[in-house]
Amino acid sequence: MSNIAISAAAAPSAASKPFLTRLGTGFVNRLVIIVPYVWLLFFFLVPFIIVFKISLSQTAIAMPPYTPVLDFSDGISGFFAGFRELNFDNYVWLTQDALYFKAYVTSVVIAAISTVLTLIVGYPIAYGMARAPATVRPTLLMLVILPFWTSFLIRVYAWIGILKPEGLLNQLLLSLHIINQPLVILNTYTAIFIGIVYSYLPFMVLPLYSSLEKMDYSLIEAAKDLGCPPTAAFWKITFPLSLPGVIAGCLLVFIPAVGEFVIPDLLGGSQTLMIGKTLWNEFFANRDWPVSSAVAVILLLLLTVPIMLFQQAQAKAQEQGK
Amino acid sequence: MNTTWSRFNVTSIVLGFAFLYLPIVLLIVFSFNESKLVTVWGGFSTKWYVSLFHNQGLMDATWVTARVGVISATVATVLGTLAALTLTRYTRFRGRVLFSGMVFAPLVMPEVITGLSLLLLFVAVGLDRGFFTVTLAHITLTMCFVAVVVQSRLVSFDRSLEEAAMDLGATPAKTFFQITLPVIMPAIVSGWMLAFTLSLDDLVIASFTSGPGATTLPMKIYSQVRLGVTPEINAACTILIAVVAVGVIIASIANKRREVQRQLDEQAAQRG
Numbered sequence: 001m002s003n004i005a006i007s008a009a010a011a012p013s014a015a016s017k018p019f020l021t022r023l024g025t026g027f028v029n030r031l032v033i034i035v036p037y038v039w040l041l042f043f044f045l046v047p048f049i050i051v052f053k054i055s056l057s058q059t060a061i062a063m064p065p066y067t068p069v070l071d072f073s074d075g076i077s078g079f080f081a082g083f084r085e086l087n088f089d090n091y092v093w094l095t096q097d098a099l100y101f102k103a104y105v106t107s108v109v110i111a112a113i114s115t116v117l118t119l120i121v122g123y124p125i126a127y128g129m130a131r132a133p134a135t136v137r138p139t140l141l142m143l144v145i146l147p148f149w150t151s152f153l154i155r156v157y158a159w160i161g162i163l164k165p166e167g168l169l170n171q172l173l174l175s176l177h178i179i180n181q182p183l184v185i186l187n188t189y190t191a192i193f194i195g196i197v198y199s200y201l202p203f204m205v206l207p208l209y210s211s212l213e214k215m216d217y218s219l220i221e222a223a224k225d226l227g228c229p230p231t232a233a234f235w236k237i238t239f240p241l242s243l244p245g246v247i248a249g250c251l252l253v254f255i256p257a258v259g260e261f262v263i264p265d266l267l268g269g270s271q272t273l274m275i276g277k278t279l280w281n282e283f284f285a286n287r288d289w290p291v292s293s294a295v296a297v298i299l300l301l302l303l304t305v306p307i308m309l310f311q312q313a314q315a316k317a318q319e320q321g322k
Numbered sequence: 323m324n325t326t327w328s329r330f331n332v333t334s335i336v337l338g339f340a341f342l343y344l345p346i347v348l349l350i351v352f353s354f355n356e357s358k359l360v361t362v363w364g365g366f367s368t369k370w371y372v373s374l375f376h377n378q379g380l381m382d383a384t385w386v387t388a389r390v391g392v393i394s395a396t397v398a399t400v401l402g403t404l405a406a407l408t409l410t411r412y413t414r415f416r417g418r419v420l421f422s423g424m425v426f427a428p429l430v431m432p433e434v435i436t437g438l439s440l441l442l443l444f445v446a447v448g449l450d451r452g453f454f455t456v457t458l459a460h461i462t463l464t465m466c467f468v469a470v471v472v473q474s475r476l477v478s479f480d481r482s483l484e485e486a487a488m489d490l491g492a493t494p495a496k497t498f499f500q501i502t503l504p505v506i507m508p509a510i511v512s513g514w515m516l517a518f519t520l521s522l523d524d525l526v527i528a529s530f531t532s533g534p535g536a537t538t539l540p541m542k543i544y545s546q547v548r549l550g551v552t553p554e555i556n557a558a559c560t561i562l563i564a565v566v567a568v569g570v571i572i573a574s575i576a577n578k579r580r581e582v583q584r585q586l587d588e589q590a591a592q593r594g
Contacts, residue, residue: 028494028495029412032404032407032408032411032412033408033412033415033421035401035404036401036402036404036405036408036421036425036465036469037408037417037421039401039461039462039465040405040421040424040425040462040465041424042443043440043443043458043459043461043462044424044427044428044462045420045424046443047439047440047442047443048439050439050442050443050446051435051438051439051442054442121338121341122338124330124331124334124338125334125335125338125339127331127334128330128331128332128333128334128335128338129335131328131331132331132335140335142574143339143342144342146567146570147342147343147346149515149516149519149566149567149570150346150562150563150566150567151519151522151523151540151559151562151563151566152523152525153523153525153540153543153544153547154346154349154543154559154562154563155345155346157349157543157547157551157555157559158345158346158348158349158559159345160547160551161348161349161352161551162345162348164551168348198341198342198345201338201341201342202342205338251430252429252430255430255431255432256430256431256432256433258432259431259432259433259434259435260432261432261433261434261526262525262526262544266547276432276433276434279434279438280434280526283438283530284529289442292438293438293442296434296435296438296439299432299434299435300435303432306430307427307430307431310426310430311422311423311426311427314422314426315422
């Protein structure tokens with residue numbers, strides 16, 4: 001190593017570096033790429049292929065509880081013979097039972113409504129932060145991020161005590177004589193909306209803030225000077241300019257919200273239907289691994305387009321950051 | 323730029339932060355409640371904290387969670403930093419689109435899908451579910467978050483510093499460890515902390531990939547929450563929040579100090 005260092009010191013320009021150094025750097029360079037690449041291939045991509053494979057198998061009373069599919073244990077010929085045994089029963093089952101279809105639709109609708117609600121709640125906060133004096137902005141930013149560091153489960157749990165029929169919200173409203181009877185919020189879709197908006201709010205505020213902060217506010221002043229009313233100026237200038245933040249924020253909320261499990265399970269009760277909960281019950285309660293795999297495959301297909309949009313937005317942001 | 327604290331802006335910030343913090347504050351307040359009823363105040367008491375420390379199951383789960391968190395955050399920080407270097411430094415190699423896809427997709431992927439797919443992988447390769455599999459799963463999830471955090475720092479990194487070091491005869495390895503690493507260190511530290519808290523926090527993926535004997539704290543809390551809200555869980559949650567809050571505050575103070583030191587160094591360099 002010291003040998004290489006000395007020779008490199010003697011001949012600093014890259015072209016005249018000794019062969020060994022260049023080989024070493026090339027190898028290290030490749031290692032930097034290969035290690036995380038292989039890890040993600042094995043622990044992120046390969047598992048999806050296995051999920052797809054098992055979604056085509058049948059439930060069996062065994063451990064693991066499914067029949068083998070496309071196995072190499074019978075050699076290559078056995079592998080190809082396996083193609084004939086593939087069955088799409090699990091997918092047929094998903095279309096026949098209206099419950100699953102309803103769960104998918106409900107999840108997408110709930111996620112969409114919650115995303116809009118999060119945008120409506122988050123936009124004024126992000127706007128207020130972006131217009132705050134520059135000295136307090138880092139503190140405000142820190143305060144938005146801090147709840148994200150505290151446990152998701154805990155934050156959802158905190159709402160149970162507030163929304164219960166005998167909970168804190170009802171106690172407050174009853175003592176102020178605003179209502180005469182306790183409101184039933186827990187175990188309804190309203191509670192799920194509150195839970196999603198609350199838990200995902202930082203994901204919406206942060207991208208909104210970063211695009212609003214970059215904005216040139218003299219544009220608004222120019223519009224005002226030219227007689228444009230503030231509301232029109234907002235819709236014609238501020239909102240369009242913050243659109244990249246709006247899109248990023250909405251995707252960051254919408255995609256995970258569709259498959260959300262903890263919030264519908266703890267706040268929605270047994271009456272509400274969401275696909276993340278369905279998958280969980282199929283797996284843990286019914287122990288039906290093939291059907292839960294099929295549910296996951298469809299869910300993934302459903303989210304392909306939003307996920308690709310999200311990646312494009314990320315890549316674009318990365319390009320602009322350079 | 324004209325910045326105004328208009329009444330509208332102040333109101334929206336105050337209401338927004340009240341919404342974000344009030345539930346957490348209430349949770350903490352009611353962990354000191356004497357009464358067993360969580361929502362009725364019966365006087366100040368720390369008895370739930372005492373009973374917490376006698377709850378052997380909860381203490382075991384805490385120990386498992388802490389170990390999974392430290393190991394997975396450390397490995398994820400190394401892998402995530404490498405991934406961030408790959409994303410920013412190597413703009414052209416075969417399979418780059420796939421690579422960036424695999425880094426960004428886990429950030430938004432519903433946890434039930436990630437959890438199920440990892441479990442099926444572990445079953446397929448014949449790994450017994452337990453401590454080891456939870457750790458592997460958490461590394462995979464959190465390394466992507468580390469990659470994003472470190473990448474945002476690398477993008478704004480001034481590469482002429484590296485070139486200067488190389489021109490002065492430093493080897494690439496020496497340049498990396500003496501120039502690049504110290505500059506991106508704050509991002510690596512916050513990446514580690516993010517990975518640690520995400521691991522501490524995760525219920526869904528841990529439930530899928532864990533086995534008997536490796537119950538994590540969120541799994542324990544979840545199984546108790548399903549039975550009903552108790553002040554004891556409030557106390558456990560409060561301790562968890564306190565640990566994280568103290569960590570974040572220490573990190574941000576350290577960050578600020580380093581930033582001030584760096585500015586002083588720069589000023590000294592300009593004068594000298």
